[in-house]
Amino acid sequence: AQRNSSLILCYEDVNGSCIKTPYSPGSRVILYMAFSFGSLLAVFGNLLVMTSVLHFKQLHSPTNFLIASLACADFLVGVTVMPFSMVRTVESCWYFGAKFCTLCSCCDVAFCYSSVLHLCFICIDRYIAVTDPLVYPTKFTVSVSGICISVSWILPLTYSGAVFYTGANDDGLEELVSALNCVGGCQIVVSQGWVLIDFLLFFIPTLVMIILYSKIFLIAKQQAIKIETTSSKVESSSESYKIRVAKRKRKAAKTLGVTVIAFVISWLPYTIDILIDAFMGFLTPAYIYEICCWSAYYNSATNPLIYALFYPWFRKAIKLILSGDVLKASSSTVSLFSE
Template sequence: MTSNFSQPVLQLCYENLNGSCIKTPYSPGPQVILYAVFGFGTVLAVLGNLLVMTSVLYFKQLHSPTNFLIASLACADFLVGVTVMPFSMVRSVESCWYFGAKFCTFHTCCDAAFCYSSLFHLCCISIDRYIAVTDPLIYPFKFTVSVSGICICISWILPLVYSGAVFYTGVYDDGLENLVSALNCVGGCQIVVNQYWVLIDFLLFFIPTLVMVILYSKIFVVAKQQAIKIETSMGSSETESSSESYKARVARRERKAAKTLGATVVAFLISWLPYTIDTLIDAFMGFITPAYIYEICGWCAYYNSAMNPLIYALFYPWFRKAIKLILSGEILKGSSSTISVFSE
């Protein structure tokens, strides 16, 4: 009598190679949906941040210390969309790594470096906004283009050096040799980080985040006080001196910019906190997080690189106008870099 039950066929990432990882692919329907969702985020991260960089660097009216920081932040997010998200998309959907062990290390290094670069940029922007809101008239003399350039250099050099040193020396998995050996197979790119380096990673995330939260809390307190003071002074006197009127306009503009960039910080925290907390807990609980939870947290973090251009488009009229000029081909005309992109 022949049995009607058959053993499930075990799929491998590389069918003809010994030591290949086991492949656990999704069925065709979910595969298409996941590729569409991840692919959309990747395209948005690349094209959206490319538009941000082009807008700030091309239009001379946008050349300011804050906007240079924004353009550099967009560069970090753009590189996430180019060097990290497409390959993570294939790994997440196919459950296999087809790009080689060396590129796995490079991919992981880029992932960490650009994340920390984004975080350091946001921290510098929060300092910039704090000075701008608390002392708007002195701000242009305190936070110059040179200071912005120093912040940009620090926000790139430190993450790149740190990530390169950790992942190319192999110190991240010291003490986990047995686990790494058990997970090691052809077609895998699963980086396991020991408790020591996970704790350092968490502190590198937590300290700049704490600085941002404190500064933006102070910013909104000062902004509220300024708004009340301006309303009171305008209500108590019929006329307002030109210097007071200018100070009020500057303060109002800086508060608006602080709110927009505060939304960027909130989006970053919402995107990255689940992944950061999960990584910390997982390292101290024996790496028990299910693969799908890890993937969800990871892609929430990746999607942050696609969110910033949407925030700018929502809050910045100059960015919307710059996009129209770029997409319509106006920037191909002579002297278009001097076009006014501000509505006021």
């Protein structure tokens, strides 16, 4: 039989190969550069966050351990998901085999949900810190932080492993799966029931974050007004120290707000697309799906940038790490805060 010569296949000599939709050489170079930049930023940016928190003793706090664990989830997205997705996106073919496709999809879901849960716990932590500052140190201890970190890892890993390795994601969709599955494709089909669960797993923590953050923002605003009215009268050093601490907490709340907003903006297109797809028979054009995917992946690269913009201590830590000063024996006790 004469093959249509205008069609380019992922695997020329294989029956049932996927059809390739090639980009022009110029577009491919630009796409590879953009995606490589995102992957490298996710890997090295989050590596810097983890190193900073674990190395400098001054950063050993329950909140910062959560931030380091979140960075670990984002780092793993940069290592296990983004490089392979980059090839899939640009080449429009999956060249890494069916088993690795399942593993990648499993990592993708696990690490991304892990990020959601970490952010949610960080929100709760900041909420307690701002609303109940006196009780906060006794409420949110290192062991509580450890429990939050464990939950943020165990739940997503168990969930994604269960979904992908039992084949529960495509139960009842066997015909659709065989229609979509060609050699060189890695499209995960998810049944409507599982998509709803996925959506709720994203939506509920996100809703919690938005509600808590709105409350944090209002309280921080009230505190700021209170401080402005008292600071003009106060001269004592202990009071001015309290004011500085309150300002630092407000700045942390602001940074958290930016992180949450960036997260919602990055993830919303993907979540909505998946939901529409499941109920409309997977109609989304491939390129729109890829844009939604990369919008979500890029979130793993943005958190270190947000910290670098808003936290002077993180910038100072980066300088010490990149200059090699961290290798000195006394470097772990260096003071990173300006006060």
